[in-house]
Amino acid sequence: MSTSIAAKEAFEFLNAGMKQHFRGYGDTTTAARDRAAKDAGVTPAQAERLWKNWKTMKHPNGDVYRQLRNRYGHLCSWIENVADRIERQRQEIEETDAIDQSHSPSGEGVVRVAQGAAERETMK
Template structure:
């Protein structure tokens, strides 16, 4: 075998190993995040949830299906599909973060209200008072 043939086959083998693009893998993960958000539980299918997520992101169900089924072998993903999924995922993350912040604020308010309502006393306060049976020595 000549050196030129060996180099050519090495290049072909390398491209098969690196067939999955990072953008395709990210697009798949972004689509999965949207699919989990839209999954309605028993009676629903992952495919229907994926299609709802695709429509919400602004891509067609066919584009979502292509990413879903072929992400491991795709050399690249359409830029518009990737951008729309990325934007929708960013909105989903900000929505979740805002909801978490609101829950933390509410929890803090409840804890402060409870602390004020119950009037927690310092530790050892009852030990400083004389008991009812004792007489003061003054």
Template sequence: MSNPSACAEESFHLLNAAAKLHWRGQGDTWTAARDRAAVDAGITPAQAERLQKNWRTMKFPNGDVYRLLRNKYAYLCSWIENDAERMEREAREIEETNATLGGHHSVAQGLARAAKGAEREMR
């Protein structure tokens, strides 16, 4: 058995990372999560299944599959980083406001308020 190509292996790992985000917990199946991740990335469930089953023996995976999975992963990473930066900025603003007003609110309370605000924005 030959070693998988680097592109096939990376595509497989990208698909798995996306499927983890789409897995809904108990009662859901990995196949359903993988298929939702595939559609979200712009590939078909059949392409995702082929990648999952054959990545170890693929010499050349479909370039569009690789590109779409990689683009989706990069998008998710930047979305998470931007959200984290926004929360850090809000936490600093809360701390500065509390320091200016002489408030005795804890940083944890401020972060909880910021998280609730972020939750409302996502809905």
């Protein structure tokens, strides 16, 4: 028996969504899978079929594959956006620390820190 590449990819897309929707202690993988399926626009029955039979499927339903792939793409974009935001915050903190380390008699560092704090408040 050979595994369909599309079935394997669809299964991996579903798993990624399931990990995002898993709520921790007391939650079940089945419930997380169903939430991920609904979020992607797939019925829980379609997700269950894929979950149980992905190794022996000749091919998954095209709509199921497409919807899971699209949702996975949105998940990746969301993660990348969060990572970019965290990186910008890290750079701001490093710049602020560098300014604080310099010895400026005019107090420029204090003004820049206050401006950065005000900018972060407006971004929220």
